[in-house]
Amino acid sequence: PTTSQVQKGMEKLTKAQIDEKTTELVQYILMKDQKKIPVKRADIVKNVLKEYKNVFQEIMNRAQQRLEQVFGFKVVEIDAKNHVYILINKLEPAEGSEMISGNPKTGLLFVILSLVYMKGGVVPEALVWNTLKKMKVDLGERHPEFGDVKKLVTDEFVRQRYLEYTKVPHTEPVKYNFTWGQRAEVEVSKHKILQFLGELHSQDPQRWSQQYKDASSQRSSRAPQPSTSSQR
Amino acid sequence: MVLGEGHQRFIQTMMIRGIVNEQEAKTLHHHCCEVHKEHYVADKLEEFIQVVNSKLESLNMKIRTRASEDDGMPCYALVNTANNQLTRMSSDYADNELELFRRTMDLIMSSDDGTASSTDILNSADSLQTRKLTMSAAECLLKRLVSDDWLVEKQGDYSLSTRCVMDMEPFIRTMYDDEQVKVCAVCHCLAFKCQICANPLCTVKIHNPCAEKYFKKKPVQRCPGCSELWPNKVTECRQSVSQRQR
Ligand SMILES: [Mg+2]
Numbered sequence: 319p320t321t322s323q324v325q326k327g328m329e330k331l332t333k334a335q336i337d338e339k340t341t342e343l344v345q346y347i348l349m350k351d352q353k354k355i356p357v358k359r360a361d362i363v364k365n366v367l368k369e370y371k372n373v374f375q376e377i378m379n380r381a382q383q384r385l386e387q388v389f390g391f392k393v394v395e396i397d398a399k400n401h402v403y404i405l406i407n408k409l410e411p412a413e414g415s416e417m418i419s420g421n422p423k424t425g426l427l428f429v430i431l432s433l434v435y436m437k438g439g440v441v442p443e444a445l446v447w448n449t450l451k452k453m454k455v456d457l458g459e460r461h462p463e464f465g466d467v468k469k470l471v472t473d474e475f476v477r478q479r480y481l482e483y484t485k486v487p488h489t490e491p492v493k494y495n496f497t498w499g500q501r502a503e504v505e506v507s508k509h510k511i512l513q514f515l516g517e518l519h520s521q522d523p524q525r526w527s528q529q530y531k532d533a534s535s536q537r538s539s540r541a542p543q544p545s546t547s548s549q550r
Numbered sequence: 551m552v553l554g555e556g557h558q559r560f561i562q563t564m565m566i567r568g569i570v571n572e573q574e575a576k577t578l579h580h581h582c583c584e585v586h587k588e589h590y591v592a593d594k595l596e597e598f599i600q601v602v603n604s605k606l607e608s609l610n611m612k613i614r615t616r617a618s619e620d621d622g623m624p625c626y627a628l629v630n631t632a633n634n635q636l637t638r639m640s641s642d643y644a645d646n647e648l649e650l651f652r653r654t655m656d657l658i659m660s661s662d663d664g665t666a667s668s669t670d671i672l673n674s675a676d677s678l679q680t681r682k683l684t685m686s687a688a689e690c691l692l693k694r695l696v697s698d699d700w701l702v703e704k705q706g707d708y709s710l711s712t713r714c715v716m717d718m719e720p721f722i723r724t725m726y727d728d729e730q731v732k733v734c735a736v737c738h739c740l741a742f743k744c745q746i747c748a749n750p751l752c753t754v755k756i757h758n759p760c761a762e763k764y765f766k767k768k769p770v771q772r773c774p775g776c777s778e779l780w781p782n783k784v785t786e787c788r789q790s791v792s793q794r795q796r
């Protein structure tokens with residue numbers, strides 16, 4: 319719809335209706351984010367806006383504003399073609415909280431993200447499973463904390479867009495590679511990865527010279543300030 | 551007035567935690583102010599929460615407090631204030647699962663002690679209007695409802711968790727009769743596990759911890775409503791920090 323169509327649409331709505339839809343949209347996005355499910359515009363229109371679909375952008379703008387001002391969350395579009403959104407945390411992770419000692423799934427995810435990063439951005443799955451095995455996280459056994467590890471890594475983390483699990487063509491039996499997913503690209507700064515690795519191995523991040531240079535340049539870029547995912 | 555990062559961090563953490571006890575809330579208040587180098591005054595948790603609530607109100611959200619019915623210790627939870635709880639749960643539970651949860655609530659609301667036995671709940675699974683739930687599916691559902699902190703289980707009896715009561719209060723007050731919606735005569739909050747007056751014509755009910763406080767210095771214990779002798783044994787409530795509800 320054109321700007322004037324949107325304006326006309328907004329004029330027909332009372333303030334109460336606008337506020338009501340904004341509230342619904344905020345709660346919808348929070349609910350999806352809690353499950354780390356990216357939010358699609360089509361779903362917003364179908365489930366929340368319904369007959370108010372003409373004023374999507376206006377209501378979305380208001381919802382984004384509330385999410386930023388009240389919760390400290392920024393709405394980021396990770397797919398501009400299909401209009402898919404996620405929330406990233408504007409608040410920096412607090413010292414002493416979460417990154418390693420909190421949600422164990424996040425620790426596991428960071429191990430994999432770090433591995434992929436250190437290997438230049440793509441890693442064959444065999445290497446990931448071997449690395450985890452060295453940490454006593456074995457694919458073959460049901461893990462007391464993570465349950466079915468393969469499902470967590472190749473299904474849950476992939477669905478949440480932290481990882482991508484792609485087939486390597488012409489392999490028999492079929493082999494897969496891991497790369498960072500869209501959410502990781504946006505949420506996890508390379509700097510945080512190095513910090514994580516440093517803490518893990520109690521070494522100064524500056525010892526990994528090339529990767530550290532790369533991370534420092536990302537930090538000063540104009541891209542939206544990435545931060546580690548909030549703990550869910 | 552705009553929320554500071556300390557307030558935002560508090561809200562984010564409350565969303566993740568679900569429910570916290572008083573000590574945890576105080577610690578979190580301190581932590582949030584520290585991290586963002588914002589002005590902190592100990593013992594001003596209530597004021598801090600009021601500021602947060604002033605911004606949550608128009609989003610139909612609120613940080614509420616409720617005392618545990620076991621030990622009287624306050625808990626805090628971030629809940630929705632709109633009356634659409636079951637709709638919101640529908641993203642996590644199937645329609646027949648929600649129906650069984652609703653039946654469980656019905657059983658609890660019409661009980662005299664705020665509980666529903668697992669036998670009664672499982673029997674309801676058979677006669678659902680949406681779709682029948684098998685015995686094992688119903689048992690699984692009950693485990694999930696406990697794990698998601700809607701219900702609490704003790705020796706085969708189920709009651710509403712403190713967080714559930716805080717979240718569902720608008721729904722409960724709307725959907726159930728005045729007779730079923732019991733309120734404590736001392737603190738005026740919803741009462742599920744409580745003492746009742748011996749006088750059959752009197753409707754006064756009092757939480758155990760509220761009774762302990764109310765009758766503390768009274769040599770003769772009389773009902774605040776009808777003045778009959780209060781027959782219930784008023785025991786010393788545990789002053790320990792209340793259990794985490796998760
Ligand atoms: Mg990628």
Ligand SMILES: [Mg+2]
Pocket residue numbers: 661665666667707
């Ligand atoms: Mg009973």
Ligand SMILES: [Zn+2]
Pocket residue numbers: 734735736737738739756757760
């Ligand atoms: Zn009371």
Ligand SMILES: [Zn+2]
Pocket residue numbers: 747748749752753754773774775776777778
């Ligand atoms: Zn009485």
